[in-house]
Amino acid sequence: MFTTTEHGQTMHTKVKEFIETQIEPMEAQFWQDCHELNPDGNWENWRWPEAYEALRQQARKAGLWNLFLSDETLGAGLSVTDYAPIAELTGRSILAPHIFNCNAPDSGNMELLWRYGSEEQQDQWLTPLLAGKTRSVFCMTEPDVASSDATNMQATAVVEGDEIVINGSKWWSSGLGDPAVDLLIVMAYTPDESKDRHQQHSMVLVPVKTAGVKIERMLKVFGDYDAPHGHGEVSFDNVRVPADSFIGGPGMGFEIAQGRLGPGRIHHCMRCIGAAEKSLELAVHRGMKRTAFGKPLLQLGGNLERIAEARIKIDQVRLLTLYAAQKMDSQGTKAALTEISAIKVVAPTVLQEVVDMAIQIHGGMGVCQDTMLPAFYAQARALRLADGPDEVHKTMIAKLELKRHGFRRKSQSSKS
Structure with a gap:
């Protein structure tokens, strides 16, 4: 009933072999190295062990890259059904999704830009993300509201002239500690009385080094900072980005x-x-x-x-x-x-x-x-x-x- 294609089966075999021969034998030592390199919450000094980039390049050379993306040119050309057993394989390892450039939140952010981003947004952000040259963060959850109801969102993204002004706080922004992070995708409230409550929120592309963006701290998960990936709290104080930084448009969040x-x-x-x-x-x-x-x-x-x-x-x-x-x-x-x-x-x-x-x-x-x-x-x-x-x-x-x-x-x- 759930038969995968020949292409999916071939990729599954290759991923399985790569994980068993290249990742599993060194994973325990890899995470020990991570803890020694990144002993505390001082995220500005966090870094990946040397083996990280070497493994990523090896995986890319083997064609085991962007496996989640169904586009045959930009990704592996796998359907969701084809990719599912491969995702299961990567789940046996904490490291494997990162090595294949298939880790959250980047995979979701790349798919978002692929589906909804403008050509300019794709050139600026999707291309380097697909190449593994940068990292991204998805900022949605907030510290001061019950985020189980996303319409509670208090962070705002208001249009002023040819700019979007963002104010508010987000936390549990996964990947915020990664030294390669350049982009935040921020979901925020864009008030519009003419629309219903599910059409008043927007997604905005915000470079992490934009004035007014402040990484407040990294959060521990059961006492562990999960470095150098990390999960952080970030504030936005009158952050201004161009009006074309909306993904899809205002109200489409x-x-x-x-x-x-x-x-x-x-x-x-x-x-x-x-x-x-x-x-x-x-x-x-x-x-x-x-x-x-x-x-x-x-x-x-x-x-x-x-x-x-x-x-x-x-x-x-x-x-x-x-x-x-x-x-x-x-x-x-x-x-x-x-x-x-x-x-x-x-x-x-x-x-x-x-x-x-x-x-x-x-x-x-x-x-x-x-x-x-x-x-x-x-x-x-x-x-x-x-x-x-x-x-x-x-x-x-x-x-x-x-x-x-x-x-x-x-x-x-x-x-x-």
Whole structure:
């Protein structure tokens, strides 16, 4: 049912071999080097280990570059269904998405510029991003409002003459610490009384070195700065950019966001599946090699059942995610809204459950830096909030289900 093309299968084989031979053997040392090079939150001094750029060049030379982009000239020419199993492979590694120039938020930002950017915007920003010469950040979440409702947004992007003036604060802006970052894509409120509440927000291209842009700090995720990628808080104080810095035009922010987040959620979820597979693999090997009370750990305390449950859950979420990918390819993002929200709820939750099981099997080793399990757990727990918390996606699924059966939720302002 979910057969990939010959091209997709060939790329899958190449990516698998590259990860197994070039990335996995050195990944543990790579992240240790990152921690030693970037010991604190002083992001201005953050940098990648030397192996980072060498691996990226090697991947690009092998044609394993911009795999997420379906454009045959700019990307790998893969459909969403073709790319999904490849994204799963990259999810087995924290490093792999960066090496193939397929990491968030850059992949989503590149797809956004490819779909909605003007020719000038593409020349200035998309081309160097595709070449891996720069990095970008997506600024949406705010510290002072409940960002689960994006219409709460307080940061503003107001047109004054031939300029856009931006004021406000954003945080959890992923990738803000990367030394190569040059571009911020800022979603902000553009007041217009003539439009409804979902047509009063805009996306604006802001060079990071524009006057009034200030990186306030980097935020720790479970005590880790995630350097040199990082997740930061940034403020905008009367930041002025040319009026042609709107992507698509004023008021198009929500429309563009849906186009950006749809494919991105497929990518996130397939990477979750890859991480869950890796976690299950680690649990099995650890549980069969360690003994207690005269038996392998997996033969104690119901652990065999936990392994079985993990296998069932992983395969279920993979099938659901592939179904969403196929529906996006055949019918478009809008037709797959239920499936996209469903996988966004299920995939990080399954990853969190499988990693938790694997940590328990590992004992003390499971919570230290000797395995990737702590990083996978942080990834899973953060993704249950990123791109919309579980509760928002469940509400969306329920609304679409009611609509499918002929019911529409009454407006809050309507009288009973």
